[in-house]
Amino acid sequence: MSKTPPARGNGKAGWLLVILLVLIAAGGSAASVYFLMDKGAHGAASTEATAEPVAAPIFVPVAPFTVNLRGEQREERLLYVGLSLQVTDKASEEFLKQYMPQLRSRLLKLFAAQTAAELMTPGGKDQLSAKILEMLQQPMATPQPTLRVTDVLYTDFIVQ
Numbered sequence: 001m002s003k004t005p006p007a008r009g010n011g012k013a014g015w016l017l018v019i020l021l022v023l024i025a026a027g028g029s030a031a032s033v034y035f036l037m038d039k040g041a042h043g044a045a046s047t048e049a050t051a052e053p054v055a056a057p058i059f060v061p062v063a064p065f066t067v068n069l070r071g072e073q074r075e076e077r078l079l080y081v082g083l084s085l086q087v088t089d090k091a092s093e094e095f096l097k098q099y100m101p102q103l104r105s106r107l108l109k110l111f112a113a114q115t116a117a118e119l120m121t122p123g124g125k126d127q128l129s130a131k132i133l134e135m136l137q138q139p140m141a142t143p144q145p146t147l148r149v150t151d152v153l154y155t156d157f158i159v160q
Contacts, residue, residue: 006077059084060096062104064156067111069119082156085136089147095147099140107137116159125154 064082071077087093096103110131118124129152136149 033117044155055132058087058090058093059153060087060093060102061155062107063078065104065107065108069112069159070115072117078158078160079111079114079116079119080158080160081154082112083132084153084155085149086151086153088150091145092148095145096140102140106138106140107132110135119157119159125157128152 061084062082064080067079067081069077069079085096087096110128114124114128120126131154133149136147
């Protein structure tokens with residue numbers, strides 16, 4: 001009796017089919033990643049092109065000055081302070097520059113009414129900023145444009 005091996009399918013054809021399917025899947029994945037990344041780049045570019053440019057901040061510097069503070073029990077205290085006011089428009093900037101002597105006078109009076117103990121805490125500085133913003137709501141001239149001051153930024157602040 002002669003033994004013949006059992007009939008098998010062609011093994012090479014099966015492997016070729018598997019390799020061909022893997023290559024097609026890899027090619028499809030690569031193509032989809034390429035198109036998605038390309039679409040994302042164009043989408044981001046179009047978003048950047050349509051977004052409005054952020055306006056540069058406008059700061060009005062107030063030169064530093066020294067103020068005598070109210071002291072407890074007759075002690076002499078000084079405040080050395082410099083600040084900048086952040087505004088949102090050129091009209092507010094120009095007005096504040098034009099009326100700087102009046103602004104400095106009002107600030108001097110406001111600072112002189114403070115105590116050293118109040119100003120040495122972070123909360124005290126925040127309260128002072130709020131008082132400055134409130135003070136800027138009082139008109140300095142007639143007519144006066146609406147002052148759009150958004151922040152008080154301390155550039156120098158020493159209590160001695």
